[in-house]
Amino acid sequence: MTERHSPLASGAATILLTGGAGYLGSHTCVALTQAGYQPVILDDFSNSDPVVLDRLEQLLGQPTPCVRGSTADTKLVADTLKQHKAAAVVHLAGFKAVGESVAEPLKYYANNLGGMLSLLQAMASTDCRTLVFSSSATVYGDPATVPITEDFPLSHTNPYGHSKLVCEDMLAALRHANPGWQTGVLRYFNPVGAHPSGLIGENPRGTPNNLMPLLAQVAAGLRPHLDIYGQDFATPDGTGVRDYIHVQDLAQGHVAALRALLAGQPSFTVNLGTGRGQSVLEMVKAFEVASGRSVPWRLAPRRQGDVASCFADTTLAERLLGWRATRALHEMCADAWRWQLSLSGQTQPTPIGRPGSRPP
Ligand code: WQD
DSSP states (O other): OOEEOOOOOTTOOEEEEETTTSHHHHHHHHHHHHTTOEEEEEEOOSSSOTHHHHHHHHHHSSOOOEEESOTTOHHHHHHHHHHHTOSEEEEOOSOOOHHHHHHOHHHHIIIIIHHHHHHHHHHHHTTOOEEEEEEEGGGBOSOSSSSBOTTSOOBOSSHHHHHHHHHHHHHHHHHHHOTTOEEEEEEEOEEEOOOTTSSSOOOOSSSOOSHHHHHHHHHTTSSSOEEEEOSOSSSTTSSOEEOEEEHHHHHHHHHHHHHHHHTTOOOEEEEESOSOOEEHHHHHHHHHHHHSSOOOEEEEOOOTTOOSEEOBOOHHHHHHHOOOOOOOHHHHHHHHHHHHHHHTTSSOOOOSSSTTOOOO
16 A cells, blocks of 8 residues: 555545546546545556646645555555545546446456445444445436436446446445435436646546547547447437536536535435537537547447437436536537647646636
8 A cells, every 4th residue: 555645634524535546536636625625545546547646736736645555455445534534435436348347247346346345344334424426327228218317217238337236226225224324326427528737637548438538539640530339329310319528527516416415415316417418420520620630430330238319317416416517518529639639748738727726
């Protein structure tokens, strides 16, 4: 276990942020810190790079304490919770690639379910019973209609989605057994984009699974074209429709959820989306405008498991958390493009404002 120390701001509520060096984790770390909390990162770097910690320090003007390890190490988690007197946990650590979960189900059940079980045991043993959990719109399976509300039927079409569903059920059983548990379950739609500084963003290993990093790589000339998986769906232009949400909005959603729980809000499950659906062809066009580059594409067969249309009804998160997504599609594409250019060394990242300054 290696820990990076930093003077924890006195009075700031300390939050254990699992997976805090990852794509959503790093953006949530910035948002939590700028909201006055003190995150302590727990990350095994199985799907993230320690260099993110240096980028976070550049952005925040101070190092974020980080413990290298897995949520599966119950003693490590318990010791960390005790040492830092954590007020709550934001649990983002987990594998999230649908296709990989179909090929390697045991890897997903072991990591996503085993990690959650061990985390909850560590939390119970240290009397830390406030949890924000990263779930996914994948738990809605193939919705009969859109937009999707939180009371829609739940189902799973792959081990990744199944692991999220089982984690949600574990939390429901825990709340039933002990009302002292407070949980905020956040069902993400499609996270995209990057911090406007270009210092942190999505950095998938190998071939990306998701549309946005692929658009960026085609625009950057790293791939010859995009394969569009089907143009015969029951959607306006025949291509798949999704609810793309800026990762900065998603990070703010975690702050709002944590703030609500710490203020005594009863446990909740909410959608975190924009409430708007965009097709693949609309995303191609938006990315070409944002990058000033062409994005050649060719039609390919449908991808197994893809649904036609999936986007959120966001009224519950607005009502319970006073949160809604504010960033538009062009910002998502522009920030993703800036990040792609900094990844490929074509532009220097520029920290926004003075380190540690509040967001504009
Ligand atoms: C979006 C659209 C594809 C790639 C997944 C997970 C979900 C969440 C987000 C974690 C679809 C089309 C894509 C390509 C394409 N992950 N597409 N060509 O599948 O909606 O959601 O990622 O929380 O849980 O299921 O996202 O970006 O893979 O696909 O045409 O090369 O783009 O068919 O319509 P998806 P995606």
